[in-house]
Amino acid sequence: MLRINADSLVEVAVYGEVWPPSAARDPYKATSEGLAAVTLGMAGICFQNRVGDPAFGWEADHLEPGVSIRNQHDGAEHALHYLACIGNEAVVTSGASRGARGTVTGEHAHVLVDFPPASIELLAIGDRIQVKAYGTGLQLLDHPDVQLHKCSPRLLEALRLESLPDGRLQVPVVAEIPSQLMGSGAELMADYVDQDFMTGDRAEMARLGLDRLRLGDIVLVRDQDHTWGRGYYEGAVTIGLIIHGDSAWAGHGPGVLDLMSSRGPAIAGVPDADANIAWRLGLRDPAADDVRAPGAVSSYAGIEQV
Amino acid sequence: MFDNREQLIGVSVQGTIVSPEYPPLPATPYVIGADGRPQLLPSQGGIVYNVRVGDSAFGWLADLVQPGVSIRAGAETANQALNVLSCLGNEAIVVSGQATGARGTVIGKSGRFAEHVIVHFAPETLEQLAIEDKVLVRAYGRSLALTDYTDVQLKSISPQLLDALEVEPDTPGALTVPVAAEAPAFLVGAGSGLMHESGCIQIQTDHKDALAEHGLDELRLGDVVAVRDYDSRWGNGYLKDAVCVGVVVHGDSPRAGYGPGVTVIMASTNNRIRPTLRAERNIAELLGLGTAVEAPA
Numbered sequence: 001m002l003r004i005n006a007d008s009l010v011e012v013a014v015y016g017e018v019w020p021p022s023a024a025r026d027p028y029k030a031t032s033e034g035l036a037a038v039t040l041g042m043a044g045i046c047f048q049n050r051v052g053d054p055a056f057g058w059e060a061d062h063l064e065p066g067v068s069i070r071n072q073h074d075g076a077e078h079a080l081h082y083l084a085c086i087g088n089e090a091v092v093t094s095g096a097s098r099g100a101r102g103t104v105t106g107e108h109a110h111v112l113v114d115f116p117p118a119s120i121e122l123l124a125i126g127d128r129i130q131v132k133a134y135g136t137g138l139q140l141l142d143h144p145d146v147q148l149h150k151c152s153p154r155l156l157e158a159l160r161l162e163s164l165p166d167g168r169l170q171v172p173v174v175a176e177i178p179s180q181l182m183g184s185g186a187e188l189m190a191d192y193v194d195q196d197f198m199t200g201d202r203a204e205m206a207r208l209g210l211d212r213l214r215l216g217d218i219v220l221v222r223d224q225d226h227t228w229g230r231g232y233y234e235g236a237v238t239i240g241l242i243i244h245g246d247s248a249w250a251g252h253g254p255g256v257l258d259l260m261s262s263r264g265p266a267i268a269g270v271p272d273a274d275a276n277i278a279w280r281l282g283l284r285d286p287a288a289d290d291v292r293a294p295g296a297v298s299s300y301a302g303i304e305q306v
Numbered sequence: 307m308f309d310n311r312e313q314l315i316g317v318s319v320q321g322t323i324v325s326p327e328y329p330p331l332p333a334t335p336y337v338i339g340a341d342g343r344p345q346l347l348p349s350q351g352g353i354v355y356n357v358r359v360g361d362s363a364f365g366w367l368a369d370l371v372q373p374g375v376s377i378r379a380g381a382e383t384a385n386q387a388l389n390v391l392s393c394l395g396n397e398a399i400v401v402s403g404q405a406t407g408a409r410g411t412v413i414g415k416s417g418r419f420a421e422h423v424i425v426h427f428a429p430e431t432l433e434q435l436a437i438e439d440k441v442l443v444r445a446y447g448r449s450l451a452l453t454d455y456t457d458v459q460l461k462s463i464s465p466q467l468l469d470a471l472e473v474e475p476d477t478p479g480a481l482t483v484p485v486a487a488e489a490p491a492f493l494v495g496a497g498s499g500l501m502h503e504s505g506c507i508q509i510q511t512d513h514k515d516a517l518a519e520h521g522l523d524e525l526r527l528g529d530v531v532a533v534r535d536y537d538s539r540w541g542n543g544y545l546k547d548a549v550c551v552g553v554v555v556h557g558d559s560p561r562a563g564y565g566p567g568v569t570v571i572m573a574s575t576n577n578r579i580r581p582t583l584r585a586e587r588n589i590a591e592l593l594g595l596g597t598a599v600e601a602p603a
Contacts, residue, residue, distance in 0.1 A: 030540040030541065031540065032537065032539075032540055032541055032543060032545075033540065034539060034540045178492075179492050180490075180491045180492035180535070180544055181544055182498075183498035183499045183542075183543055183544065184498055184499020184500065185499070186495040186496045186497070186498060186508075186510070186563035187417070187418050187419070187495075187496035187497070187500070187563060187564075189338065190562075196499060198498065198499070198543040198544045200537060200541075200543040200544065200545050201544055201545045201546055203546070204544075204546060223492070225340065225512065225562060226562075227340075227342060227562075228338050228339065228340055228341065228342040228562055229338065229340055229561050229562025229563050229564075230495070230562055230563045231340060231495050231510045231512045231561075231562035231563035231564070232492055232493060232495065232510055232512065232513055232516065232563075233340070233512050233513045233562075234513055234515070234516060249499065249541050249543075250499065250502070250537060250538075250539075250540055250541025250542055250543035251498040251499025251500070251541050251542045251543035251544075252499045252541075252543070
């Protein structure tokens with residue numbers, strides 16, 4: 001059992017409202033290949049798409065699964081962003097779905113909350129959702145070189161971490177992402193939203209198999225130090241969570257939310273195809289009918305670079 | 307080599323000299339270095355008296371120092387036009403204050419969170435300038451294209467700078483571009499996924515050995531550099547065999563993911579741009595902006 005300082009953490013309520021999707025009068029943006037495309041996909045209530053679904057293959061940009069919330073007051077909005085941790089409990093506190101309970105599964109333009117679908121059939125845009133924020137300041141007491149971001153004690157337990165005899169922290173991960181693919185989000189601190197991995201090189205996606213990732217997958221990013229910002233550092237290791245879907249914009253792709261990072265080699269990944277928070281937190285059953293599998297082959301297989 | 311410069315229009319865009327800025331209370335004024343250490347440093351903006359294009363991009367006690375004068379327009383839409391339409395090498399004219407009529411040159415554009423256009427003026431002009439003085443840019447060069455090289459995009463580049471680059475024909479459809487240095491894609495940090503018709507991408511400098519290994523630790527402000535496996539045609543992102551060329555526009559930073567900024571002026575895929583290393587590829591010399599002062603020890 002890993003020793004943590006959970007007893008020292010303060011649990012505090014933060015809140016947001018179910019936030020509507022928004023569009024500009026001219027909704028088109030250029031894709032990485034120079035085609036005009038409508039770029040909707042964020043915010044609102046995603047009735048069909050939940051954590052555990054494939055991260056690729058949707059007709060949406062930066063798909064935010066589940067329910068997207070934000071706070072209209074700037075300070076409270078930042079508190080929601082910085083204090084809500086992955087795995088925290090959320091509850092609907094207004095409207096017809098009052099009392100429904102969900103789980104925080106991501107932080108992007110909005111904080112993303114997953115609910116059992118039957119419990120939110122009457123959830124409305126504007127309904128208030130409160131999060132029991134618990135996890136800021138969390139530390140692995142026997143791994144001082146591993147910095148945690150947005151991990152709740154509940155998430156840490158679900159990740160099936162182990163201390164290795166050589167002192168490293170072993171983390172089960174679905175895939176590894178090489179440093180040169182890390183894109184939009186390098187300009188932000190590691191405690192604020194996510195960093196996309198770049199999917200514009202479709203042949204490279206097929207080669208690495210990254211286009212078969214799911215929302216909720218745990219991944220390892222090599223040679224990236226995300227302790228105090230996001231940048232290249234040889235030997236550094238970062239563990240992330242796939243929180244939103246793919247994008248057609250250059251420099252964008254599925255979002256990797258930082259969970260832990262080490263400037264040195266203090267973290268070791270171990271392959272585990274089931275390292276996904278949808279099942280590990282008990283939010284969904286991977287064998288259930290409503291869980292769609294990623295394509296059997298890469299969606300970019302056979303694409304030749306011209 | 308033929309281009310479409312006769313079809314381009316010259317149009318006015320305008321900004322005012324910006325003050326350096328810090329977030330209001332209760333925020334602290336510190337930037338957090340990659341090592342987690344808070345540091346208090348001059349931020350972007352203002353009139354920078356002792357750092358000029360041609361100087362070292364490293365060694366200054368400042369976060370992302372922008373040489374010379376930084377300007378922006380008040381309204382967001384007008385500032386977008388200032389940032390998108392201004393081209394490196396364009397003429398800038400002071401149109402208010404004590405230095406009215408003084409002429410300078412656009413030498414860069416900063417990225418997300420600043421959105422400034424960076425302008426070089428002679429030292430005697432800097433002495434006369436005041437924050438909030440108005441600077442007009444004669445924007446000319448947007449939509450510039452090379453007739454026989456349709457797979458090479460030009461952006462944020464004036465015809466004057468294009469002429470000075472000494473670009474040469476290579477195999478059909480491909481160009482040789484002399485540059486001071488080449489960066490690999492993994493050293494590009496902040497700027498990926500952000501603006502590409504304005505702003506810049508940053509050559510991140512946290513890992514000093516990697517920087518030195520690629521000969522990037524002696525970059526100067528104004529250097530022309532190439533980035534390999536990086537596609538800046540319709541955004542900024544990784545793509546094998548894509549090459550972009552840009553100009554170093556601001557200095558280093560202690561922050562993770564940050565470092566000297568490169569405003570992109572050429573973009574291509576499939577190795578249609580062939581960078582070739584050559585000494586003294588700096589816009590201070592190429593545009594005749596005067597002698598560089600010494601870099602700090």
